[in-house]
Amino acid sequence: MNIRIYTTCFLVFFGIFAQAQQVLTTDEAVKLALEYNYGIKIANNTVEVADNNTGILNSGYLPTLTGNAGATIDVQNTEGQLANGEIRIAEGAETRRYNASINLNYTLFDGLGRLYNYKRLKEEYQLSDLEARETIETTMLQLFSVYYTVAQLTENTDVLIETLIISKDRLTRAGYQFDYGQSTKLAVLNAEVDINNDSINLINTKQQLKNTKRDLNVVLGNQILEDYRVVTNLSFLLQLNKEDLLLKTKSNNVSLLQAEKNINISQFDIKTNKAQFLPTIGLVGSYGWNESSNNSPLAFVLQNTNSGVSAGLNLTWSLFDGGSTLTRVRNAEIGLENQKLQKEQLLLDVERNFNNAWDDYQNKLVIYQVQENNIKTSQNNFERTQEKFKIGQVTSIEFRQAQLNLLKTELSRNQSKYDAKLAELSLLQLSGELLNTEF
Incomplete structure (x- = not known):
């Protein structure tokens, strides 16, 4: 059977088998990761x-209401002398006391400390949201890295299968030639060695490929329960503009946005500490009930009950606390200055990383195009060598070398293809556009 027909039949069969497998697209992988990744x-x-911390229940603006209740029983032996000289003795005199109260405390003014703390909590919530976004971006980059590794290994497997088919056909041809005395046993042995190596x-x-599929399943929260294939066709965002992408990087890079939130938090830390220089005015109120009873013959009042409401204002002003508040304010100001310096340093790092990522992406695109051209050259060279090998114009060693050159070129093309795509994704992550791009 002609080698081209044999290869075509095998690949058709392999394609039918592949279609029976579950096909996991990038969109489906992203959805699974967003929902199930731990x-x-x-x-x-x-x-x-962080969202709960920004609620009214954690703001300090609501009053506190406490309830108290108690009961005591006192049993005593008592001896007393009346004014007329009579002495009375009360053995086992029992006194019972009951009380209950509801107390209200509300801070009317605390130097605006609550306001600044509430705003600080809002900034912390937004910072947590940015940290979650950073986690998602990192996970997506990890997802695509593993996904495209599976795709690359899938294509490599197809190439190696085709290489093995060609080697088996060469062994068959070498066997026929040996049987008819057209070649030596060495050609047969060389073909067998090459088949073993290809196998x-x-x-x-x-x-x-199996191991990498398991890695991908871990990223997806173990949601793929059966064997699957991935999509090996991909496209590049060739319309990207460097200047526009750099502007987006400066305004939307998640690390720079986190640095800005840390600056805002430090500013509110200063204001919160300065609020402690001002007085605190509070409102207090209570409703209380008390009852006591005494069965002692010496008691003037056997039972007493009272209840009532009380309310008042209190003012607390720390005139001097040994300088601890002033120290905290100064340290908070230094912390703010450090946050600003860190942001400036981070901006330099991000710009450098962006330029490196852009150049890396452009270079890998060029390499991929060169590898695509190499495929055509290597394929043409192999087909010519194959035809000459069939009519005995080239040796088996020369045929094998052409076969290995084609294999190496195809594997290199697959590598450069996915390297370029991952470089593109890294560039999008730096610019903050990774989650805004459809794949």
Whole structure:
């Protein structure tokens, strides 16, 4: 059977088998990761905690209301002398006391400390939201890295299968030539060695593919329960503009946005500490009920009950606390200055990383195009060598070398293809556009 027909039939059969497998697209992988990835789940829970902290129940603007109640029983032996000299003795005299009260405390003014603390909590919530976004971006980059590794290994497997088919056909041809005395046993042995090597490469690649699929399933929260294939066709965002992307990086990079939130938090820390220089005015109120009873013959009042409402204002002003508040204010101001310096340093790092990522992306695109051209050259060279090998104009060694050159070129093309795509994704992550791009 002609080698081209044999290869085509095998690949058709392999394609039918592949269609029976579940196909996991990038969109489906992203949806599964966003819903089931454990790191993203933890990040979302952290954001929910920060959201709870910004609620009215944690603002300090609501009053506190406490209830108190108590009961005591006192049993005593008492001896007393009346004014007329009579002595009376009360054994086991029992006294009962009951009380209950509701107390209200409300801070009317605390130097605006509550206001600044509430605003600080709002900034912390937004910072937690940015941290969750950073976790999602990192997870998405990890997802695509593993996904495209699976795609690359899938294509490598297909290439190695085709290489093995060609090697088996060469062994068959060498066997026929040996039987008819047209070649030596050495050609048959060389063909067998090459088949063994191709088989080993295929086995190793298939195992790598299985392992990488398991890695991808972990990122997806173990939601893929059966074997699957991934999509190997991809496209590049060639319309990207460097200047526009750099502007987006400066305004939307998640690390820079986090640095800005840390600056805002430090500013509110200063204001909160300065609020302690001002007095605190509070409102207090209570409603109380008390009752006592005494069965002692010496008691003037056997039962007493009273209840009432009380209210008042109190003012607390720390005139001097040993300088601790002033120290906290000064330290908070230094912390703010450090946050600003860190942001400036981070901006330099981000710009450098962006330029490096842009150049890396452009270079890898060029390399991919060059590898695509190499495929055509290597394929043409292999087909010519194959035809000459069939009519005995080239040796088996020359044929094998052309085959290996084609294999190497195809594997290199696959590598450069996905390297370029991952470089593009890294660039989008730096610019803050990774989650805004459809794949």
